[in-house]
Amino acid sequence: MFNMPGEFEIIERYFSRQTLSRSDVVIGVGDDGAVLTPREGEKLVVSMDTLVEGVHFKRNTNPEWVGHKALAVNLSDMAAMGAEPAWTALALTLPHFDESWLDDFSRGFLSQADRHRVRLVGGDLTQGPCSITVHIMGFVPNGLALMRRGARPGDRIFVTGHIGDAGLAWLADEHRIDLSIDEIEICGRRLHTPEPRIDAGLALRGIASSAIDISDGLLADLTHLLSASYVGARVNIDKLPVSGVMRDRLRQADDWLLPMTSGDDYELLFCVPERNIKRLSRRFQDINYPISDIGVIEEAEFGLRCYHNGIPVELPERLGYTHFANSPI
Ligand code: ADP
Ligand code: MG
Numbered sequence: 001m002f003n004m005p006g007e008f009e010i011i012e013r014y015f016s017r018q019t020l021s022r023s024d025v026v027i028g029v030g031d032d033g034a035v036l037t038p039r040e041g042e043k044l045v046v047s048m049d050t051l052v053e054g055v056h057f058k059r060n061t062n063p064e065w066v067g068h069k070a071l072a073v074n075l076s077d078m079a080a081m082g083a084e085p086a087w088t089a090l091a092l093t094l095p096h097f098d099e100s101w102l103d104d105f106s107r108g109f110l111s112q113a114d115r116h117r118v119r120l121v122g123g124d125l126t127q128g129p130c131s132i133t134v135h136i137m138g139f140v141p142n143g144l145a146l147m148r149r150g151a152r153p154g155d156r157i158f159v160t161g162h163i164g165d166a167g168l169a170w171l172a173d174e175h176r177i178d179l180s181i182d183e184i185e186i187c188g189r190r191l192h193t194p195e196p197r198i199d200a201g202l203a204l205r206g207i208a209s210s211a212i213d214i215s216d217g218l219l220a221d222l223t224h225l226l227s228a229s230y231v232g233a234r235v236n237i238d239k240l241p242v243s244g245v246m247r248d249r250l251r252q253a254d255d256w257l258l259p260m261t262s263g264d265d266y267e268l269l270f271c272v273p274e275r276n277i278k279r280l281s282r283r284f285q286d287i288n289y290p291i292s293d294i295g296v297i298e299e300a301e302f303g304l305r306c307y308h309n310g311i312p313v314e315l316p317e318r319l320g321y322t323h324f325a326n327s328p329i
Contacts, residue, residue, distance in 0.1 A: 004097055007125050014106040015090065015123065020114045024086065025121055034121035036087060042139040045083040049073050053130035058173075063101045065192035066132070067108025072194045073215065074136040075116055076266040079201030080213035082146035083138035085116055090123035091133040108193075116198055146201065146270070148228035150210035155271040155297040157233060158280075160200045161290060162241040163218055166191040167262020168249065183245045194266040200291075203283040204270055211270035217261045220320025221269055223304060229271075232302035235295035238309050256308060261320050271297055 005013065016029050026035040038044055051070050053059055071088060078085040090109065094102075113120055118136070169187035172179045179187065197213075204211060212225045218240075226233055237256045246259055272280050284291050298305075306313045 010097065010102065011123075011125055014102045015110075015120060017106075018110050018113060018120050020117060020119060022086065022117070022119045025119050028119060028121040029123070034087070034089070036121065036137075039139050042141050043145060045078060045081045045138045045140055045145060046136070047074055047077040047081075048133060048135045049077065050131060050133040052132075059130075061192065063104035064108035067105040067110075068112045068193045069108075070132045070134050071109050071112045071118070071136075072196050073266065074134045075112070075118070075196035075198060076194065076213040076215065078136060078138040079197045080146065080211050080268060081138070081140060082144060082201045082205045082208075082211065083140045084202065085118045085136055085138040085198065087121045087137045088113060088118050089121060089135040091126075091135070092123065093126045093128045093131045095128065095130055116196070140205070144205040146204055146208055146211040148210055148212050148225045149230075151225060151229035151231050151271040151297045152209060152273065153231060153297050153299050155209050155273050156277065156293050157222070157235065157269070157271055157295040157297060158291045158293055159214070159218065159241060159269050160197050160267045161265075162243045162246070163214060163265040163267055164246045164259025164262055165243050166194070166264035166266075167217075167258060168245060170262065170264065177249075179245070186243070186245055191264055194264065196266060197268050197289070199287045200268050200284070200289055203287055204268070204280075207276045207280050207283065208270040208272050211268055214265040214267050214269050215263055217263045217320025218265070218269060219257075219260045219304070219306075219315065220263070223319055225269065225271070226297075226300075226304060229297075230300050232298040232300050233295055233304050234298055234302070235304070235306045236308075237306050237313060239292060239294045241290065241292040241294075256313070257316060260306075261316065261318070263320055 024037040028034055051057060057066050075085055165187040169191035171177045172184055210225055210229055212221045214221045240259060242259050306315060
C-alpha cells in the first residue's frame with residue numbers, strides 16, 4: 001500500500017537534495033534553525049516575496065517555472081540592492097501532496113539556486129491554499145548597497161535589457177491579444193522564467209546613485225524610486241528598449257504605455273550621475289549586457305513627465321500592478 005509521505009519526508013525528499021554547498025552554512029535544512037556565518041565588513045541584505053496561486057501564477061502553470069520564478073523574483077531584489085545572494089529559506093503551503101508537482105517545483109527552485117550559488121538553508125511546509133514565500137539573504141560591502149533613495153537632478157536614468165515581453169505573454173494568456181507560437185515562446189520565457197540581473201546589480205556598486213527592479217511596471221517602479229529620492233524625472237518613451245516582438249506589436253497599435261505599465265520584467269532601473277557614465281559603459285561592456293539611457297532626473301516639482309519624440313504624453317492613473325487596488329487574475 002502506498003503511504004502518503006509526511007511533512008518531514010517531503011522536506012527530506014525534495015528540499016534536502018541541493019548539490020551546491022557553501023562554507024558559510026554551518027547548519028542548513030533539518031534543525032530548528034539554520035546556523036550561518038555572516039561576513040566581516042559587509043552588510044546583510046534581506047528580502048522576501050510571496051507567490052500566490054491565482055494571483056501570481058495559475059493552477060496549471062508548469063511547476064518547474066513556478067519554482068524558478070519564486071526564487072528568481074527574490075534574486076531580482078538582491079540584484080536591485082547590488083547584493084551578492086547567499087542563502088534562501090522557503091515557506092511552502094500546498095493543498096495536498098502531489099509528487100510530480102513537488103518534484104518539478106523543487107527542481108526549478110533548486111536549479112535556479114545552484115545557478116546563482118544560493119543555498120537553501122531552511123523553510124516551512126504547511127497544508128492549505130497554494131502559496132509560496134521565499135526569504136533571501138545576501139551580502140554587500142559596507143556603504144555600497146544600492147537603494148531607491150539617492151537619485152539627484154541631472155542623473156541619467158537607465159534600464160537593463162528590454163521590457164514589456166512578460167506583459168505581452170500575460171495578455172496572450174488572458175486571450176486579450178494574439179501572438180504567434182514563436183512569440184508566445186519568446187515572451188512566455190520572460191514571464192515564467194525571468195533571469196534576475198545579479199551581474200548588473202554587482203556592476204552598479206559604487207556607480208549608480210539609486211536602483212530598483214522592475215516588477216510592477218517601469219512607470220510604477222520609477223515612481224517608487226522618485227518618491228524615495230524626492231525628485232522628478234523626464235523620460236523619453238522612444239528610447240525605451242523593447243524586443244522585436246514588442247516592436248512589431250507597437251507598429252500595429254501605437255500603445256507605448258503597454259511596455260511601460262505591464263509588470264514582471266525583472267530588469268533593473270537605475271540612475272547614474274554624469275561623472276560615472278564612462279565607468280558604467282565599461283562595466284556593462286565587461287559583463288556584455290545592454291543598457292539604455294531613457295531619461296534624466298529632475299527637481300521634484302516637475303514630477304514624472306514622459307515624452308514621445310519630444311511630444312508630452314499623458315500618463316494613465318494606473319501606472320502598474322498594485323495589490324488590493326487591482327483585482328486578481
Ligand atoms: P519546526 O517544526 O522546528 O519549525 P519544521 O518541521 O518546520 O521545523 O522544519 C524542519 C526543518 O526543515 C527545519 O530545518 C526547516 O528549516 C526545514 N524546512 C521545512 N520546510 C522546508 C522547505 N520547504 N524547504 C526547505 N527546508 C524546509
Ligand atoms: Mg523545531
